[in-house]
Amino acid sequence: MTTNSDIPDALLAALRDARHVCVLTGAGVSAESGVPTFREAQDGLWAKYRAEELATPEAFLADPVLIWRWYRWRREIVADAEPNAGHRAIAALAERVPKLTLITQNVDNLHQRAGSRDVIEFHGNIFEDRCFADGSLQAGDDSTAVPTCTECGSNLRPGVVWFGEAIPEQALHDSCTAAADCDVFLSVGTSSLVYPAAGLADLARQNDATVVEINPNPTQHAASFDFCLAGNSGVILPELVNSLSL
Ligand code: APR
Numbered sequence: 001m002t003t004n005s006d007i008p009d010a011l012l013a014a015l016r017d018a019r020h021v022c023v024l025t026g027a028g029v030s031a032e033s034g035v036p037t038f039r040e041a042q043d044g045l046w047a048k049y050r051a052e053e054l055a056t057p058e059a060f061l062a063d064p065v066l067i068w069r070w071y072r073w074r075r076e077i078v079a080d081a082e083p084n085a086g087h088r089a090i091a092a093l094a095e096r097v098p099k100l101t102l103i104t105q106n107v108d109n110l111h112q113r114a115g116s117r118d119v120i121e122f123h124g125n126i127f128e129d130r131c132f133a134d135g136s137l138q139a140g141d142d143s144t145a146v147p148t149c150t151e152c153g154s155n156l157r158p159g160v161v162w163f164g165e166a167i168p169e170q171a172l173h174d175s176c177t178a179a180a181d182c183d184v185f186l187s188v189g190t191s192s193l194v195y196p197a198a199g200l201a202d203l204a205r206q207n208d209a210t211v212v213e214i215n216p217n218p219t220q221h222a223a224s225f226d227f228c229l230a231g232n233s234g235v236i237l238p239e240l241v242n243s244l245s246l
Helices: 009-017 057-062 062-078 084-094 169-181 197-204 233-244
Strands: 021-025 102-106 122-133 154-160 184-188 209-215 228-229
Touching: 009 209, 021 084, 021 169, 021 197, 021 228, 057 062, 062 122, 062 154, 084 102, 084 169, 084 233, 102 169, 169 197, 184 197, 209 233
Parallel strands: 021 102, 021 184, 184 209, 209 228
Antiparallel strands: 122 154
């Protein structure tokens, strides 16, 4: 393992030779856009709650208004945020390699707004509303009251994947296929605590890909990566893309 904020030559060589690069991102990629990560303490009114307690179907059933308001607050933060240099570097990397698959655990649309196409949304999208009863996509609104389904009258919920819920089938299938097929796998800004997303790096490793972690706080899995670049994704990713041209 290499722990270095400079980009190792062997990693650049692997990227230059790569036929398929797979990138998995987590909340850390949006941190430099001002979007709080999941496992840091929350601000203001929400400081007394942990995100893990709010992002569950049980929490929504127990208090739909509380959970709806929390997501409304998160939507506002995300809508006001702008993509950062890390998001833009991933979009630029896609132009530099034969194939790039971007899988994100983020629900904030910032990759798409930075120009990435065909993003696999592993944990859904915060701007979509779905019927709590059958999951169908609905046009919601940003009112304080919980909106209801036009078909069955059930509460609408944000279209994100909560703790204990299954990953959308197509997203899971496409992500596993990409992880197993790629030659270089970048795990960026994720604590790698939540499965099955955290298992994608294992899948890539089993298929002989070069696996790389980019995180200012190396995770518990850091030792199992070929390269561990300790730093902010908004710094390291542009450095990586720029170094490819040298
Ligand atoms: N650049 C890169 N990484 C960063 C930065 C940064 N500027 N700032 C923080 N990080 C790292 C943190 O060190 C941490 O390891 O980002 C990671 C964020 O971890 P989490 O908050 O756990 O986010 P994530 O891994 O995306 O969580 C996974 O869990 O709560 C659920 O569904 C939710 O998608 C989320 C999933």
